[in-house]
Amino acid sequence: METDAHPDRPSPRPTPEEARVALRAAEQARSRIDTIPVPGWYFPALALVIAVLALGQLLPGPATVAVILVALAGLGGLVRVYVNKVGVRARPGRAEGRLVWPPTIGVFLTYAAAAVLDLAYGQTYWWVAAAAIGAAIMLALGALIRRRARTSARA
Amino acid sequence: MSDNPIDGFNATIHASNRLRICALLDAVAEAEFSVVQERLEVSASVLSKHVSVLIDTGYVQQRKAVRDTRQRVWLQLTSAGRAAYRDHVAALRAIVGEAP
Numbered sequence: 001m002e003t004d005a006h007p008d009r010p011s012p013r014p015t016p017e018e019a020r021v022a023l024r025a026a027e028q029a030r031s032r033i034d035t036i037p038v039p040g041w042y043f044p045a046l047a048l049v050i051a052v053l054a055l056g057q058l059l060p061g062p063a064t065v066a067v068i069l070v071a072l073a074g075l076g077g078l079v080r081v082y083v084n085k086v087g088v089r090a091r092p093g094r095a096e097g098r099l100v101w102p103p104t105i106g107v108f109l110t111y112a113a114a115a116v117l118d119l120a121y122g123q124t125y126w127w128v129a130a131a132a133i134g135a136a137i138m139l140a141l142g143a144l145i146r147r148r149a150r151t152s153a154r155a
Numbered sequence: 156m157s158d159n160p161i162d163g164f165n166a167t168i169h170a171s172n173r174l175r176i177c178a179l180l181d182a183v184a185e186a187e188f189s190v191v192q193e194r195l196e197v198s199a200s201v202l203s204k205h206v207s208v209l210i211d212t213g214y215v216q217q218r219k220a221v222r223d224t225r226q227r228v229w230l231q232l233t234s235a236g237r238a239a240y241r242d243h244v245a246a247l248r249a250i251v252g253e254a255p
Binding site: 020033088 | 177183
């Protein structure tokens with residue numbers, strides 16, 4: 001099937017069988033992205049940063065702001081290191097993106113609930129539970145993504 | 156553009172390795188040259204040759220960045236390249252007889 005066809009030089013269209021083979025080759029190439037192994041440190045590090053974001057709320061006002069800023073900077077740095085390490089920047093909306101959104105929303109809702117309980121009832125200890133839940137969600141997501149990569153690599 | 160999906164057939168993209176390069180790049184925002192090479196199991200020279208064709212036609216663009224003191228090349232489909240690849244896949248599906 002390999003040709004050096006140029007857009008200015010019309011090339012004959014493939015037969016249905018050739019088109020089927022080409023589609024299969026494209027799908028296989030596409031799925032090779034799913035088999036890239038995720039570094040083992042990535043999701044535990046993410047879980048740590050997520051937990052620090054919640055636990056920082058237990059500190060006095062100015063310290064909380066400092067911890068949030070440091071954690072957010074850490075989050076950005078972590079993602080940058082990950083992208084450089086694996087050599088791929090994901091496209092939002094793709095399968096992994098869809099996989100990431102529900103846990104992200106779960107962490108957000110957990111932290112929002114902890115914030116409400118803190119502000120409305122002064123129950124600051126919920127931040128500890130939120131930190132544990134947020135970290136657990138990240139670790140579970142990591143385990144899920146790593147398992148998917150292993151399964152795809154075997155397929 | 157025509158309503159007939161088969162008109163989206165693209166001779167430049169259809170070459171086997173170029174189709175695979177476009178398919179892989181369509182799945183990501185951008186990927187490092189060495190990752191594309193490793194995932195597609197092609198030599199650097201073969202990949203470089205096909206990427207050059209795709210760059211010349213405006214379907215792929217490359218970005219150079221330094222990591223660990225080494226220069227890395229990142230590849231990504233342009234919006235024209237992504238559209239052309241998807242039209243091409245739709246054309247192939249139409250040829251096979253699948254609904255796009």
